[in-house]
Amino acid sequence: MNREWIFYNRKVIQAELDGIPAKDAAKLTSLMEHYRTAGLSNPAPALIDDYGGGIKRLRHVKPAYQGRLIFFIVDRTAGFERLVVLTVYKKQSQDVPQNILDRAKARKAEYERGGN
Numbered sequence: 001m002n003r004e005w006i007f008y009n010r011k012v013i014q015a016e017l018d019g020i021p022a023k024d025a026a027k028l029t030s031l032m033e034h035y036r037t038a039g040l041s042n043p044a045p046a047l048i049d050d051y052g053g054g055i056k057r058l059r060h061v062k063p064a065y066q067g068r069l070i071f072f073i074v075d076r077t078a079g080f081e082r083l084v085v086l087t088v089y090k091k092q093s094q095d096v097p098q099n100i101l102d103r104a105k106a107r108k109a110e111y112e113r114g115g116n
Helices: 010-018 022-037 098-113
Strands: 002-007 046-050 056-060 067-077 080-090
Touching (some): 002 022, 010 080, 022 056, 022 067, 067 098
Antiparallel strands (some): 056 067
16 A cells, blocks of 8 residues: 655645644654555554544554644545645644644545635
């Protein structure tokens, strides 16, 4: 399985990534690369949580890694997935804050309409 990360809006996502502590941003970027290349095997230490409607969260198995991202799969064919990063944030609690989920859903809808 090959994966490719693309961005809802590169400038917006980069600004969000720049807005979290550098250490967390670096760990999140490394985790994204690991998940991209994990194939069909167990993607540990990456964990994927499903929030319905195609919205998913990438996080590290260790809670101390506080960078998080919300994404969806825009294209899936045999052996390939294209993943759209919708938002990046720093963990504040165990649950994804509702405003983060709302933002991700709105961006997904905008992306699907071709409006980004």
